[in-house]
Amino acid sequence: xxxxxxxxxxxxVAYAIKxxxxxxxxxxxxxxxxxxxxxxxxxxxxxxxxTEFIPVESEHSAMSATLGASAAGARALTATSSCGMALMWxxxxxxxxxxxxxxxxxVNRALTGPININADHSxxxxxxxxxxxxxxxxxxxxxxxxxxxxYPIAENKDVMLPIMICQDGxxxxxxxxxxxxxxxxxxxxxxxxxxxxxxxxxxxxxMAVGPYxxxxxxxxxxxxxxxxxxxxxRVILEVAEKFEKMTGRKYGFFEEYRMEDAxxxxxxxxxxxxxxxxxxxxxxxxTGKKVGLLKIRVFRPFPEEEIAKALSxxxxxxxxxxxxxxxxxxxxxxxxxRAALYQAKAQAEVVNYFYGLGGxxxxxxxxxxxxxxxxxxxxxxxxxxxxxxxxxxxR
Numbered sequence: 001x002x003x004x005x006x007x008x009x010x011x012x013v014a015y016a017i018k019x020x021x022x023x024x025x026x027x028x029x030x031x032x033x034x035x036x037x038x039x040x041x042x043x044x045x046x047x048x049x050x051t052e053f054i055p056v057e058s059e060h061s062a063m064s065a066t067l068g069a070s071a072a073g074a075r076a077l078t079a080t081s082s083c084g085m086a087l088m089w090x091x092x093x094x095x096x097x098x099x100x101x102x103x104x105x106x107v108n109r110a111l112t113g114p115i116n117i118n119a120d121h122s123x124x125x126x127x128x129x130x131x132x133x134x135x136x137x138x139x140x141x142x143x144x145x146x147x148x149x150x151y152p153i154a155e156n157k158d159v160m161l162p163i164m165i166c167q168d169g170x171x172x173x174x175x176x177x178x179x180x181x182x183x184x185x186x187x188x189x190x191x192x193x194x195x196x197x198x199x200x201x202x203x204x205x206x207m208a209v210g211p212y213x214x215x216x217x218x219x220x221x222x223x224x225x226x227x228x229x230x231x232x233x234r235v236i237l238e239v240a241e242k243f244e245k246m247t248g249r250k251y252g253f254f255e256e257y258r259m260e261d262a263x264x265x266x267x268x269x270x271x272x273x274x275x276x277x278x279x280x281x282x283x284x285x286x287t288g289k290k291v292g293l294l295k296i297r298v299f300r301p302f303p304e305e306e307i308a309k310a311l312s313x314x315x316x317x318x319x320x321x322x323x324x325x326x327x328x329x330x331x332x333x334x335x336x337x338r339a340a341l342y343q344a345k346a347q348a349e350v351v352n353y354f355y356g357l358g359g360x361x362x363x364x365x366x367x368x369x370x371x372x373x374x375x376x377x378x379x380x381x382x383x384x385x386x387x388x389x390x391x392x393x394x395r
Contacts, residue, residue: 002247003181009137009172012144012179013079013105013165014039018049019187020151022103023074023194026054026065030084031117032169033107037079059084063091070100071209073199075151077102081169082109085123089130095162096131097221098210099228101154101194102162104132105147108270109169110358118359119169121269122323124299125332131225133163133232134300138255138273140177142297143167145249148182151191152239158231168271170359186246229301236298253303255295256310258284262292264374265311267337268320269296272355272362279367291371302336308344315378316349317341318370320390322356330386349377355390366390 007015014036017025027037043049052069056062062078069076080088085106095102110116111123124134133153137143146165154163167173182190198207213221233253240251257277259265266276273295283291294310311317319338321331329335334352341350353370355362370390377383 001183003183005179005181006176007140007144007179008035008174008176009140009143009167010035010107010174011039012140013147013167014043015181016144016147016187017051017077017105018043019182019184020148020191021049022051022077024052024054024066024069024076025078026056026062026069026076027078028056028059028062028080028084030059030081032109032173033079033081033084033105035173036105036107059087060091063088063095066102067091067095067098067100070095070102071098071199072201073196075194077104079105079107081107082117082123083112085127086111089127092127092130092132092162094210096225099160099225100162101151101160103147103150103154104162104164106164106166107169107173108166116358117169119171119271120322120357120359121166124164124166125323125325127164128300128332131161131229132300133159133161133229133298134166135163135298136166136269136296137172138271138295140172140175141179141249143172144179144181145243145247145251148187148190149239149243149251151194152242153232153235155194156231156235157197159228159235161225161228161232166270171271180247182247190242190246233301233303251297253296253298253306254310255293255297257293257295259292259294259310261290262313263290263315264371264378265292265294265314265316266318266320266367266370267294267296267307267311267333269299269333270322272320272322275362275364276367279364279371282364283368283371289371289375296333299333304336304340304343307337308340308346311341311348312344312346314348316351316374318374319350319352321352321354324354324357349381349383351377351383352386353388353390357389360391362390
């Protein structure tokens with residue numbers, strides 16, 4: 001029977017780590033992820049966990065130590081946010097190219113500058129091309145569930161890629177919600193023991209990790225990483241199906257909320273999806289307009305064909321980005337969803353909005369206005385304000 005509890009998102013991740021009992025966790029504190037290694041260290045001090053915790057002098061060192069532990073054959077992880085991830089940048093690419101199934105608990109926070117400690121997705125979106133699997137959560141329940149699924153995905157022999165489990169800083173990381181925890185023995189059976197095939201401390205196999213790749217080999221390495229990403233799509237769904245049998249909670253590449261007959265849809269990532277759902281319910285209950293939501297859970301590997309199919313019947317789509325990339329195509333989510341729709345020859349009108357940068361609030365009223373705009377766009381077939389910022393203070 002599931003265990004009912006009230007936890008913050010950070011506590012939920014730390015509890016999942018305790019249940020998994022990985023071998024090594026190097027970490028360096030940074031707001032708003034600091035609580036995760038803090039809770040883990042407390043578990044270790046209290047004798048509830050025998051993970052080797054390594055306090056290091058920086059986030060670059062944290063990921064370097066995690067790389068070394070994973071390369072040696074240990075199940076390893078770390079946690080960080082924002083500029084901490086930026087300091088890890090070099091090592092993120094090393095982890096992916098070395099095919100090390102590291103787990104990273106990322107608590108999303110705006111990158112400096114200007115200095116800001118609140119939620120947006122500029123840290124993880126900046127790392128979207130580093131070769132890491134990326135899975136995002138709307139709620140504390142989801143970030144807990146996602147972390148339990150992280151190692152079975154990353155350690156699959158057809159994948160062997162690092163994975164980051166993302167949640168919105170302070171919104172879910174520090175907000176307390178009711179949550180259902182899985183029993184320890186079920187988690188242990190679900191995650192299993194890590195049995196690497198190749199590793200530095202293998203008693204009968206000599207190997208090197210992270211060799212220099214001249215031009216004759218580098219491209220083949222990248223092609224192999226892409227193939228692993230393609231395989232990860234299948235594995236993510238297989239692990240989700242197994243998780244559903246254990247808990248009854250269903251996960252996929254995305255969640256479709258009231259999309260069966262939707263004419264106008266929003267595509268979004270993270271905690272703001274809950275606010276959007278409230279707007280959808282109010283609109284449908286008061287006006288009967290057919291509005292829906294596609295909440296992206298898996299951003300890497302990007303499920304472009306599945307997203308295009310889910311949006312194939314709508315008249316207009318608003319793609320909501322919580323990070324800037326200063327490109328003519330809009331934000332990172334906007335660029336990829338629009339490309340997917342173009343490739344599928346979709347007929348829907350598409351607009352891209354920026355919201356929530358640096359923790360800026362977005363309200364039910366804001367989402368209702370977006371749906372009003374979508375209805376106008378579907379009628380006029382004129383898209384204006386492609387680069388609007390929701391909630392921006394005008395001069």
